[in-house]
Amino acid sequence: MDIIAILQLLALPPLNAPLTLSLYLFTVSLPLSSFFVFAVLVEKTRDIRLNVWYKFPALLFGMMSSVGGMTLIIWNLSPTAGTLFVGMMILAVVFISYHISRADEADRQRK
Numbered sequence: 589m590d591i592i593a594i595l596q597l598l599a600l601p602p603l604n605a606p607l608t609l610s611l612y613l614f615t616v617s618l619p620l621s622s623f624f625v626f627a628v629l630v631e632k633t634r635d636i637r638l639n640v641w642y643k644f645p646a647l648l649f650g651m652m653s654s655v656g657g658m659t660l661i662i663w664n665l666s667p668t669a670g671t672l673f674v675g676m677m678i679l680a681v682v683f684i685s686y687h688i689s690r691a692d693e694a695d696r697q698r699k
Contacts, residue, residue, distance in 0.1 A: 613657035620650030
């Protein structure tokens with residue numbers, strides 16, 4: 589998705605500030621996401637488990653950059669839709685955090 593967004597933004601005439609920032613965020617998210625995929629591939633294809641320090645930061649910042657870029661595109665088209673998108677992303681983070689905490693609690697009880 590990031591590649592498609594980058595190509596579409598590059599084809600536009602001079603961009604305003606939100607779309608320029610969106611382009612930068614998508615450009616940053618691609619290598620960060622590939623760092624994460626590479627780290628996962630290295631761990632999955634080897635018998636030894638490596639502690640790759642950049643795996644979680646690459647995932648976190650890659651996803652944040654991608655979502656931030658998409659938020660700016662949506663907000664540029666409609667501030668109301670952009671606000672709704674941000675609200676739904678916050679709600680998703682709350683639900684995911686809750687799910688992870690419940691899974692951790694169930695895992696602790698199994699042990």
